[in-house]
Amino acid sequence: MGAFDWQVVWASLPYLAQGLGFTVQLTAVALAGGLVLGTLLALARISGPRPLALAAAAYVNIMRSVPLVMVILWFFLVIPMLTGRPLGTEASALVTFTAFEAAYYGEIIRAGIQSIPRGQVDAARALGLTRAQATIHVVLPQAVRNMAPVLLTQTIILFQDTSLVHAIGAKDLLKAAEIAGKNYNRPVEMYVFVAAVYFAICLALSLLVRRLRRASGTAAPA
Amino acid sequence: MSYDWNWRFLLDTVAAGEGSYLDWLLAGLGWTVALSLAAWALALALGLAVGTARTLEARWLRAPAAAWVELFRNVPLLVQFFLWFFVVPELLPRDLGLWVKQDMPAKEFVTAVLCLGFFTSARVAEQLRSGIGSLPPGQRLAALALGMRLAQAYRHVILPRALRVVLPPLTSEFMNVIKNSSVAYAIGVMELTFQARQMQEETARGLETYLAVTTLYFLCAFAANRAMAAIEARSRIPGYLG
Numbered sequence: 001m002g003a004f005d006w007q008v009v010w011a012s013l014p015y016l017a018q019g020l021g022f023t024v025q026l027t028a029v030a031l032a033g034g035l036v037l038g039t040l041l042a043l044a045r046i047s048g049p050r051p052l053a054l055a056a057a058a059y060v061n062i063m064r065s066v067p068l069v070m071v072i073l074w075f076f077l078v079i080p081m082l083t084g085r086p087l088g089t090e091a092s093a094l095v096t097f098t099a100f101e102a103a104y105y106g107e108i109i110r111a112g113i114q115s116i117p118r119g120q121v122d123a124a125r126a127l128g129l130t131r132a133q134a135t136i137h138v139v140l141p142q143a144v145r146n147m148a149p150v151l152l153t154q155t156i157i158l159f160q161d162t163s164l165v166h167a168i169g170a171k172d173l174l175k176a177a178e179i180a181g182k183n184y185n186r187p188v189e190m191y192v193f194v195a196a197v198y199f200a201i202c203l204a205l206s207l208l209v210r211r212l213r214r215a216s217g218t219a220a221p222a
Numbered sequence: 223m224s225y226d227w228n229w230r231f232l233l234d235t236v237a238a239g240e241g242s243y244l245d246w247l248l249a250g251l252g253w254t255v256a257l258s259l260a261a262w263a264l265a266l267a268l269g270l271a272v273g274t275a276r277t278l279e280a281r282w283l284r285a286p287a288a289a290w291v292e293l294f295r296n297v298p299l300l301v302q303f304f305l306w307f308f309v310v311p312e313l314l315p316r317d318l319g320l321w322v323k324q325d326m327p328a329k330e331f332v333t334a335v336l337c338l339g340f341f342t343s344a345r346v347a348e349q350l351r352s353g354i355g356s357l358p359p360g361q362r363l364a365a366l367a368l369g370m371r372l373a374q375a376y377r378h379v380i381l382p383r384a385l386r387v388v389l390p391p392l393t394s395e396f397m398n399v400i401k402n403s404s405v406a407y408a409i410g411v412m413e414l415t416f417q418a419r420q421m422q423e424e425t426a427r428g429l430e431t432y433l434a435v436t437t438l439y440f441l442c443a444f445a446a447n448r449a450m451a452a453i454e455a456r457s458r459i460p461g462y463l464g
Contacts, residue, residue: 067404156296160297160298164405
C-alpha cells in the first residue's frame with residue numbers, strides 16, 4: 001500500500017468546489033422542476049381525463065423502468081435531434097434530471113394525496129368549501145406532511161444519482177475529482193475524498209429524515 | 223423530425239473486424255444478465271445476514287450492521303464502483319493488490335459483482351429489517367416460550383414469515399439490480415450500456431442502438447419480475463392474503 005498524499009486534495013479544493021457547485025445546482029433544479037412537473041403528473045393521474053391519465057401513467061412507468069444512465073444518454077442524443085442544435089452536457093443534464101425526477105416525485109405525491117381519507121374532502125365540501133379550497137386547505141397540507149420524509153429521501157437519492165452525468169461527461173463533483181486525480185496522477189486520494197464528501201452530506205440529510213419521521217409519527221418505510 | 227431508420231447496420235462487421243454489432247449487443251446482454259444474477263445472489267446472502275443482525279439485541283452485532291447499511295446507502299453507486307476498482311486494491315497487502323490489478327481474471331466483472339452485491343445488500347438488509355419488524359412480537363415470544371433458542375426461533379418462525387413479507391419489495395430490488403448494473407460501464411464491464419455507448423460512437427446509429435438496448439433492459443426486468451412472482455406464488459402460505 002503506497003503512501004497517501006493528501007496534499008493534492010488540498011491543492012484541488014477550489015476546483016472540486018466548482019464541481020460540487022454544479023452537483024448542487026443540478027440537484028436543486030431537478031428538485032424544483034421535478035416537484036412542479038411531478039405534481040402535474042400526479043394530478044393528471046388522479047383526476048385528469050382518461051387519455052391524459054393514461055399518458056401520465058405511461059410516462060411515469062417508462063421513466064421508472066429504464067436505467068438512469070440510459071435515460072441520460074437518450075436525452076443527450078435526442079434533444080439536439082429535436083431542436084436542431086447541439087446542447088451542452090450541463091444543460092442536457094439539467095433537462096434530463098428534471099424530467100426523470102418528475103416521474104419519481106409524481107408517484108410520491110400521488111401516494112401522498114391518495115393517503116388522505118375521502119371523508120376529509122367530503123367533510124370540507126359539506127362545510128361549504130369549493131373543490132379547489134378543499135384541495136388547497138385540507139388535502140394538500142396533510143398530504144405534504146405525510147410525504148415530506150419520503151420526498152427528502154428521494155432527494156438524497158437524486159443527489160447521489162447526479163454523479164451519473166459522468167456518462168455524458170458533464171463536470172460535477174465526481175468528474176472534477178476524476179480530472180484532478182488524472183492531473184496529479186493521484187486518483188486514489190481523490191476518489192476517497194469525494195466519497196467522504198458524498199457520505200457526509202447524505203448521512204446528515206438521512207439523519208434529518210429520521211428526525212422528520214419521528215416528529216410526524218410516521219414509521220420507517222416498508 | 224425525419225429520421226432515416228436503418229437497422230441493417232446491426233449485421234455490419236465492427237470496425238475492429240471481429241463479428242457484427244449484433245454480436246456486441248448479445249455479448250452486452252450476456253454480461254448484464256451474468257452481473258445482475260451474481261450481484262443479486264451476493265446481495266441476498268449478505269443482506270440476509272446484515273438485516274437479521276440489525277434486529278438482534280446483541281449490540282456488537284447490531285452496531286456494525288447499522289454502520290454497514292449507512293456506509294453503502296450514503297455513497298453514490300458510481301463512486302462505489304471507482305472505490306472498488308481504484309482504491310480497494312491499494313488497501314490490500316502489496317502482493318495481493320498487485321495481483322488484483324494485473325493478473326486477476328475478469329477483473330472488471332469480479333469487481334462489479336462485489337460492488338453491486340455489497341451496495342444492494344444494504345438495501346436488502348433494510349427491507350428484511352422492516353419485514354421482521356412488521357411481524358407481531360407474539361410470534362417470537364411464543365417461539366421462545368416453546369423452548370426454542372433464539373437461533374431456532376429465527377430459523378423456523380421469524381425468517382420464514384419475514385421473507386414472505388419482503389418478497390414484493392425484493393422483487394423491485396431485483397429489478398433495481400438490473401438497472402444499476404448499467405453503471406458498471408464506468409469501470410469497463412462490457413455490458414449493455416457499455417456496448418450502447420461504443421456502438422453509438424462507432425456507427426452514429428444512436429436511436430436504433432438505444433432502442434435495442436432499452437428493449438433488452440425491459441425484457442430483463444420483465445423476466446426478473448416474473449421469476450420473483452413465481453417464487454412468491456410458490457411460497458404462499460394457504461389461508462393468508464398476501
